[in-house]
Amino acid sequence: MRMKRRSEGPFYRIYNKHERGGRSEEGRRKLDVGRETWDDPLRESAMEYETVIGLEVHVQLLTRSKLFCGCSTLFGAQPNSQTCPVCLGLPGSLPVLNREAFRKAVKVGLALHGEISQVAKFDRKNYFYPDLPKNYQISQYDLPIARGGWLDVGFEGGPKRVRITRAHLEEDAGKLMHVGKGGSRVDFNRTGTPLLEIVSEPDISSPQEAALYLSELKAILLYLEVSDCNMEEGSLRCDANISVRRPGSKELGVKSELKNMNSFKAVERALEFEVSRHRRVLEEGGRLIQETRLWDERQAVTQPMRSKEEAHDYRYFPEPDLVPFRISQAEVDEIRSSLGELPRERLNRFQTEYELSAYDAGVLVSDKALSEFFEAVCRAVPRPKQVANWLTGPVLSEMNARHKTIRELGLKPEALAKLLMRIEDRTLTNTMAKEILPALIDSGKDPDEVVRGKGLKQVSDAGALEPVVEQVIRKNGQSVQDFLSGKERALGFLVGQVMKETGGKANPALAHQLLLKALAVKKGGAL
Amino acid sequence: MSISRKDVHYIAKLARVSLTETEEARLEKDLAEILDYVAKLNQVDTSNIEPTTHVLSLENIFRTDENRPSLQPAEVLRIAPKKSDGFVVVPLVIEGKGDA
Numbered sequence: 001m002r003m004k005r006r007s008e009g010p011f012y013r014i015y016n017k018h019e020r021g022g023r024s025e026e027g028r029r030k031l032d033v034g035r036e037t038w039d040d041p042l043r044e045s046a047m048e049y050e051t052v053i054g055l056e057v058h059v060q061l062l063t064r065s066k067l068f069c070g071c072s073t074l075f076g077a078q079p080n081s082q083t084c085p086v087c088l089g090l091p092g093s094l095p096v097l098n099r100e101a102f103r104k105a106v107k108v109g110l111a112l113h114g115e116i117s118q119v120a121k122f123d124r125k126n127y128f129y130p131d132l133p134k135n136y137q138i139s140q141y142d143l144p145i146a147r148g149g150w151l152d153v154g155f156e157g158g159p160k161r162v163r164i165t166r167a168h169l170e171e172d173a174g175k176l177m178h179v180g181k182g183g184s185r186v187d188f189n190r191t192g193t194p195l196l197e198i199v200s201e202p203d204i205s206s207p208q209e210a211a212l213y214l215s216e217l218k219a220i221l222l223y224l225e226v227s228d229c230n231m232e233e234g235s236l237r238c239d240a241n242i243s244v245r246r247p248g249s250k251e252l253g254v255k256s257e258l259k260n261m262n263s264f265k266a267v268e269r270a271l272e273f274e275v276s277r278h279r280r281v282l283e284e285g286g287r288l289i290q291e292t293r294l295w296d297e298r299q300a301v302t303q304p305m306r307s308k309e310e311a312h313d314y315r316y317f318p319e320p321d322l323v324p325f326r327i328s329q330a331e332v333d334e335i336r337s338s339l340g341e342l343p344r345e346r347l348n349r350f351q352t353e354y355e356l357s358a359y360d361a362g363v364l365v366s367d368k369a370l371s372e373f374f375e376a377v378c379r380a381v382p383r384p385k386q387v388a389n390w391l392t393g394p395v396l397s398e399m400n401a402r403h404k405t406i407r408e409l410g411l412k413p414e415a416l417a418k419l420l421m422r423i424e425d426r427t428l429t430n431t432m433a434k435e436i437l438p439a440l441i442d443s444g445k446d447p448d449e450v451v452r453g454k455g456l457k458q459v460s461d462a463g464a465l466e467p468v469v470e471q472v473i474r475k476n477g478q479s480v481q482d483f484l485s486g487k488e489r490a491l492g493f494l495v496g497q498v499m500k501e502t503g504g505k506a507n508p509a510l511a512h513q514l515l516l517k518a519l520a521v522k523k524g525g526a527l
Numbered sequence: 528m529s530i531s532r533k534d535v536h537y538i539a540k541l542a543r544v545s546l547t548e549t550e551e552a553r554l555e556k557d558l559a560e561i562l563d564y565v566a567k568l569n570q571v572d573t574s575n576i577e578p579t580t581h582v583l584s585l586e587n588i589f590r591t592d593e594n595r596p597s598l599q600p601a602e603v604l605r606i607a608p609k610k611s612d613g614f615v616v617v618p619l620v621i622e623g624k625g626d627a
Contacts, residue, residue, distance in 0.1 A: 063592050070595025079613040080600045088603065100592035121580055128543055130617035176620060185614035188603070313541055318580040326586050 047283055049244040051275050052252055053210050054165075054202035055267075057217060058195050059227045060172065060235040061104045066192035067171045068095030068138065068322075073194075075233045079187040087171075087192035089134030094321050097122075101194035102145075102325065103335060104226040105169045108196055109146025110336050111220055112164050117143050119326050122169075122319040127312070130186055131174035139197075141316040143324075144168035151200070151220075152344060153212040159344075162213055163201040170195050190234075196226075202241065202252065207271035211264050214238060219343040223368050231263055238267050244278045253278070254288040258302060261295045270295035273302055346371055354384035363392045370396075370406045376413035381420045390420065394434050398441060411441050419447040426460050427451070431504050460507040462514060465498070468506070469514045472497045473522070484523055491515065530559045 066073055069086035085093035109116050123141035146167040152159035172193040177185045198217065204210050218229045218236060229236045238261060243253035256274055261267045274293070281288050293302040341349070343365050350361035350371070364371045370391060377387045395416070399409055419440060422428040428436070428451065439450050459465055472494055473480055482490035491512070498511040535555050539546050546554065600613055609616040 065592050065594050070590070070593060071597045072594050078600060080603045080615065082597050083603055084595070084597050088598075096588060096590040098592050099589035102589065126541075130620060176617075177614070178620065181619070182611070183609065183616045183618055184620045185611065185616055187614055315541065320581070323581050323583055323585040323588055 047279070048247055049275075049279050049282070050247045050249075051205055051207075052202045052243050052245060052255075053204035053207070053271060054241045055200045055204065055210060055213060056239045056241070057198045057200075057214070058172075058237045058239075059108075059198065059221055059229065061101050061194040061196055062225065062227050063098055063100050063104070063194055065098060067098050067101050067169065067194040068192055071189075071192065075235075077189055079185075080189065082189040083191065087133075088188060095138060095319075097322060097325065098194060101169065104194075104224075105145040105167065105196050106327065106332065106335050107224055107339065108198070108221065108226055109149070109167050110332070111224055111339055111342060112146070112149040112151060112167065112198070114146030114149030114164060114167060116146050116327060116332050119143060119324050120145050120169075121324045122322045123316045124319050125170075125314045125316055127314055129173070130184065131176045131188075131191070133174070133188060133191060137171060137173065138319050138322070139170035139316075140168035145196075151213060151216055153209060153216045160203075160209065162203045162209075165199040165201050167196055167198045170197060202243075207268045207275065210240065210271055211268040214264050214267060216343070219366065223341070223343055223346075224339065240267060240271055242271055242274050242278070244275060244282070253282075254290050256288075256290070256302070257292045259292060259294055259305070262297070266295055266297055269300060270302055273300065277302070343368075350374075354378065354388070356384065356388050360385075360388045360392055363396070364388060367406065373406050373413050373416075377417045377420070380414065380417035382424070386420060386423075387416075390416065394437050398437065409441055410444055412444075415440060415444075415447055422447060422451065426507055426509075429499075429504060429506075429508060431499075435504070459502055459505045460510055462510065465502075465506055465510060465514055468498055468501050469511065469518055472501060473515075473518055480519065480522065483519060491519075530555060530562065534558075 060073075063073060065071060066087055069084050071082045071084050071087055074082070086095055106116055120140065121143045122138050124136040125139045125141075126136045128135055144166045148166075149164040150161050151164060152161055154160045172190050172195045174186050174188040174191040177187070179185055200213065204213055221227045221229050221236075227235055231237075240258040240261070241255050242258060243255040245251065245253040256278070258270050258274060261270050273295075278288060292305045294305050295302050347358075347361050347365045350356050350365060351358060354361075356364070364374050374384075374387060374391055377391075378384050381387055395406070395409075395411070398404075398411075399406060402409065419428075419433050419436065423430055423433050436447065436450050436454065439454065440447055443450060445453075476494060476497060479490045479493050483494070494515050495508060495511050498506050498515065499508060532551060532555055535546070535551050535558065538558075539551075539554075604610045604613070604615065607615040
């Protein structure tokens, strides 16, 4: 198994209301209303263009062994220590398909509403490159694992449906490192790692929408547990095809193919750069050429790839070393039944079942384990909104501060549930509970034990609080006068003083009540 | 079916084969004859026949997802023309590859 590491952070960008996705028809109309003042960096003149984007995502499937041999897929091993005659393409070796990779590919195909090919086959894609020892890549040409399907992206104003063209299995290439004059270095450990290539139709109409598509796709892949989607380790990679055209035009403009983008943000920025480059060239009356361009993260520009001027001709032909793969309807049904709840379904359910806001539900659902933790806590605590606030607030802060996932944090749902119940039964104030949380995580002890150990317990005994209330009234004569002369806000200050005197342990409702009682006596005396 | 000298150049380039002029002339003739010969298959009526990609009557040959021992890095590097620090060394490649 690939080593697990915390992925890009818990925010499910699709559901983050602060980030609007692609401009819908409605959105565009809204923008048009304020055209004079609309400051869009992509629009340097009045000419209108439509952006057309299609994405190709390569995802490494989470398997122990490679696609066609038993070598390990573990990331970060000693160079060239995970190879064999099959993945090195040595003469006389024969590939044999990994059943798990096949099933995971089918799983993704089904989750994207694709049609699973009853018979799938593999083909050779021929090209020469030093990271490809066989001089061909085993891929799929005309009978991929899945064809068609769609992905709904975006949230506000209703999702946008992006059609999927296909999903096919192929083997990854090795890793090339350019070190300078001496030559390039090759590590073949990655060679033969199972990749699923997921190709979208050119249905994406802005760089932001492209980022939302990726984020949605990643969430689905994580929910299916078919990949760790770790972009830093290259488990999820994205290439983009982009062109612009005049609205209403049926034909696509000249496209650029963008590569070398190592994060969702990079995809978005590279696309933004390319959109404005295309517009500028066209507006200056220039001509675009179809080309592959590489994103340069440091300079924040795309640059043409230096390549020979020959069309790619991969001369695909059926891979003779692998026989066809037929999948029965029964097996397809069986895999379909293993899909489980997908993020968008869970998002909707959280909003209806727990009455959470789209935002809260989105934050929880963005992390499968966190959303499951939420449900586990809710089984023991009456108010889901409180649980959501705790998870998206203090718990998430602890996760971020410690760079840990909810599982790695070691906090048990039962422990958090008990802590929240101590707020419910007024043993603790919310503030006290928050103070306890780090210790609860560090010690792994029962919340009650932590409370005892810290000497923290809410004072809900009027007899114990009354002397403090008296003291606060004595010490804060001005505030008392303010309150008596009608300044209601002064009461809040006095409650705060009681909390301070008790080190946060006073039950604030009781403090409020006792203060009012004592002040009423004073008021009576003054009259 | 005929094949032009340009086609021969193109195919040779794709296959990274360098040819002498004599070889080119011979291949131009040979390839045309091979294509003509194979083209005879087009005369067969295949309208009711399922496409065949493999001649073996085998399907669904899988392996389970288990690890098997890999080669020792030293063994792998032994067959590499150039190596350094455990890596295979190849002539410098600057451009990104035209493929994913």
